Amino acid sequence: MIPEIGQFALALALAVSLVQSVLPLIGAARNNVMWMRSASATSVLLTALVAVAFAALMWSFVVSDFTVLNVATNSHSLKPMLFKVAATWGSHEGSLLLWILILVIFGLGVSLLARNIPLKLKARTLAVQAWISAGFLSFMLFTSNPFDRVLPAPLDGQDLNPLLQDVGLALHPPFLYLGYVGFSIVFSFAVAALIEGRVDPAWARWVRPWTLAAWVFLTLGIVLGSWWAYYELGWGGWWFWDPVENVSFMPWLAGTALLHSAIVTEKRGSFKSWTILLAVLTFSLSLLGTFIVRSGLLTSVHAFSVDPERGIYILALLAVAIGGSLTLFAIRAPEMESGGLFAPISREAGLLVNNLLLATATATVLFGTLYPLLLEAVTGEKISVGPPYYNASFVPIMLVLVVVMGVGPLLSWKRADLRGVLDRLKWVAGLSLLAALVVWYLDTGGPVLAVLSIGLAVWLLGAVLTEWASRIKLGEVPLAESLRRARNLPRSHYGMVVAHAGLAVCMIGFTGSSAWKSEVVTFAEPGTQIEIAGFDVRFDGVEQLRGPNYLSRMATLTVFRNGAYVATLQPERRAYLVAGTSTTESAIRTTLAGDLYASISEPAAESEQSKWTLRILYEPLVVWIWIGSGLLALGGVLSLTDRRLRVGAPRKRAGPGSVPVAAE
């Protein structure tokens, strides 16, 4: 009965979303306030209906209702409750339902929270959001119904892929979707603005909190996935330039560009059409990601079940959404007048260069991801584009961006004094050169890129601090005055400082763990001793344990340094009986200096059957990646709590001497 309620709720939701797609638009065209206001009511109803459907599916998983096909193929009665719940979004159908739920929640968010937005813009935005909802709801009902029954019901389920039975992965999709589906509302705002044919600084300010929220979630979602890959896959990698990783990364890059370009639109009224284009493209890239993941178009380690029919349907949705919005853009963009003027050396120009580089980086990732398909279509040849390509193309672009990032925030609007700025950064340049030299001296035979990127990380960190210090006139005025200024500096400014510093911290982590990683792989028997990165690791043996739906063999490793006990590591190998596969549970000792990482598996060679393959890695500085990513997200959150976004009311600029409103 419950699944049928869910099914019915979905069908109703489709009807409601269709109403919301049309009524507010007509209302906006005819100045009918009632019709425009209807969008708020329908978005509440729509969210409620989708939530009911989602709850119905989750309930089916929780009680293990194996008459529901989706539950039977993705769950098992013995599975721990957390993973029963998480299995709701473990399959194509369930994750699509989550996708739609987040879509309508963002619509609801706008209808409830965005009180000061003009009614017309709001009505049109919610209507556009409803188009997307209608498209995906129909996709779900016609091709991917999560509530399909199976009769007779199997006695038990086939269990979820064990790799997915993990806390990191349980959380990864919701965050990722909150991120890239969150950009849908930004897209809707942009399309609404295109329909109205008007973009102004106020528009940029209304959209900003939504962009920030989506960006923060996407950052966390990507990092969660990366972190999961790091500890779960057993060889300590955290990024593989896999197509499916790339498609989540592209909206992030475009969204980052959007955040920066929108600042110029908000502060100076410039870059209007570019900001709108980025808003459209960011969500378009999210849609492209959804398409690629769910159509099986590209060969990836991650994929949902491949079904060309679904692919065609999503592609049609893409054609309508992206094609429609870009056509609208082509019509409206030339009419948008440019805003405030600026000199070639100015904050605006700096942000323009930032956008040039981020857009190029996005395009590079897009091109690298799709090139094998393009080539196959034209010549039939099959090639692979892997990490070496991105290291040679994407990484240099980002390194240049980091150089610019050091200078940009110090430039003033309209016209800046580049010489003065560079003069300020002299000591930072010296320090980063020194850091690079030290790394170069210590790092014998390591990659040149490592030297460069550590130098640049120091550069960025130093420049961020310099900018902050100059903002609060540290050392120029009495300390008390500096502290007062520090307190008065807007949150959004701290957001920028923290996020930029976060990237610098990430860079240190990226470099450390890829350039100076060490690894020992050996057959181990009780008593085996291994030396790695100054640690002595002793293999004490393996014991069998029983988990709820798996058998575990857990090794015990004792770690010493200079004869003193440091830690005990207990990596596991789990055999999932129903799913019939095994997973590796690595054991990691984390410190700021580096992670000691251990995993075990059965040996491949038949002659070594009584032994274990033991893999011990030392990954220097890898935790800096997670800290840095956390800072990136924190920066976004800080900006989000800025007074001007909280109050929301368009604050006219007051005269000099008032509380300063910062750039970011």
Add this chain to the structure above:
Amino acid sequence: MIRRIAITAVTLATLVSQPAFAVEPDEILADPVLEERARAISKQVRCVVCQNQDIDSSNAGVARDLRLLVRERLVAGDSDQQVMDFLVARYGDYVLFNPPWKPSTYILWVAPIVILGLGGIATAAVLTQNARRYRKSRKQETERGASEERNPENHSLTEPHA
């Protein structure tokens, strides 16, 4: 990053007849220099039965065979390039994660530079056009006697920006 599935289950025919797990201890060469080269090569070679993985980290049987083969060739004195060529001769360019520089990949390799170049030209155009109009407007304002330097929008560097 939705599912990093156990690769081999996907293909209809599977080569995995034994469990294995990335590089195995018995594969490792005694000579650390050769082993280092073998690892570097393995990380650039795509496993043919996996979805998108290098042979170094793949647990497929054929990946292990290729790892052993790479080491065998290195011990026999092949250069890195010769080993790669050997693999390409059997499996095609598909196995190279680093696409070779040849007519079918010229576009791939020059694309980032071309995109950056075109974007750079567009950016430069925007900047110069803007600068021209900016200078003009400043001149007009100066003529009108309105000193923009006192305008709160244009303070010196260390002032907080409104």
Add this chain to the structure above:
Amino acid sequence: MKRLFALFPITIAGILGAFLLWGLNPDRDPNEIPSVLISQPVPEFDLPPVDGLDTHGLSNTDLVENDGSAPIVVNVFASWCVPCRAEHAVLTRMVRDEGIRLMGINYKDKPQDARKWLDDLGNPYERIGSDLDGRAGIEWGISGVPETFVIDGAGKVVFRFVGPVLGDEAISKMRTALDQARAAGGEAS
């Protein structure tokens, strides 16, 4: 000019969209890797017979020095490969009814398992090479078991089929390739 720029994004999106649509065509298998062997001579390899089996071993010379026009089918199989079992019947029928010449490469199989498998199902193979360490498989560039190759009379690879030869479509592809090989062999002799 500005209008032209505004048209740029939709143009790019349209082009990419066309490629994506092409990529969805149902005949396309994203996992398939084209064989580099097509129109190339068979790779060099020399495999001993399966231990304890009467059938002779297989080497590239057996495929090159073939009596002329008759094409040869080389099938890579193993007893641990489940789809091979189904395919075996099809191949046996083709040998019996159409008179194709079938050679086997027994891939990474224990000899006793292979013998038992052939005892149970029958042995349609003219020759079987035992590829214990999978090295010959690499020479042939195989990506899985089963795989089937068609070799023309001149010892050149005409066709490769990945996966079991099952169903009308697969069998008709094989027949087309065999005809092609016969034609090529006819010209060569």
